[in-house]
Amino acid sequence: MMLEVTNLNVFYDNIRALTDVSFSVEEGEIMTLIGANGAGKTTTLITLSGLKKAQSGTISFLGKDITKTTPQSRVAMGMSQSPEGRRVFPGLTVLENLEMGAYLRKDDISADMEKVFAYFPRLKERRKQSAGTLSGGEQQMLAMGRALMSRPKLMLLDEPSMGLSPLLVSEIFAIIRQLNEAGTTILLVEQNAAVALKLAHRAAVMETGRIVLSGTGEELSRSPAVQKAYLGG
Template structure:
């Protein structure tokens, strides 16, 4: 097979768990007008995991995250967090449930300083927790060095760090990340993924959308491959990384 269009047969995930997922997307259908962007997908994320969503442009990856975080409402299906339905709850309220979303494009506040951007991430609390601020500055020393600098004057990599740090200020149980490596130099990408690994080790569950399939699957425990709004494959990350169809479609290798 050659290319994402050949990944059409859904594979069953091995070692299916019986405990309640932290996040479950159940038979989710999402439309943009008359266009069906998600066609009944099923995705599960368990506490402590890193789960990667892979797929070509237009496959529905960002739509999946935006629906999980309340930015979009599904026409059919359910979004469950710790077994409770949350579809229909607005995104700013879902932050209070413990869901943080780092959108594609970073979207920092350009006329606010680094510290002010981080403080905005803690808006659900009466005041930012100094320990959370210290944690962000420990994870991202470069932000500590630039704490009084305006967000709009940071480099792309620094803005990505700031966007992640801002989400962490909300004390999320689950962090949704949309294309954190987009437009960044390889060295910065490596640094970002090292930090994401540390964030996960510290107890934050991660659902990651990423075009860099190799980096994503090396970090992840499990992965899903989306194709035109459907789940084409679901497996352990190591199995997906070794699958010749995935390697041909997303790693630029010839199909076996």
């Protein structure tokens, strides 16, 4: 297993956000966590990337226990996150945002910059534009491109489809598939269950801080409970 999460319990002050969350991500796959607003999806991702501390439970990445390590060391090990709401640096240019994604690297980043531009040609055209003036979809591309600049083995994507037109959603999801086919393992958090289940090899459903169902993307798409709650009938 590339990532193994065991019995994570996470609190915000004394409010419990995650209860005994356990799941794993296999090398080479796309795994998706779906669930309604407030289910705990973002909390799970930020606990994995180290921005939020777990009260108990363990996170193992590439065979090492990383539960108590810093966010930077997780990036250096090959985990990178494209956060919810994009969170690009608005005052920096596209190019500078991409450089920030590579801040831990001391080697030549130009080949990876070109790779990001090959996935997202629009970012190349706009490389000198400040990120705050990009459209929502372009900011999403930039957030993903920035996450790619650390050469991740595992990418954590938090709602890449949020606020995008249907056309752009399929464009972004096609790129996620290409990244995966090129060897990047993906943990995708989505409210758009229909597209996420179609793309993912495996999936889990979160409700109020717990994982309540898991299986292959196909199994969950066929599950009456999932259809009723997340696929509109």
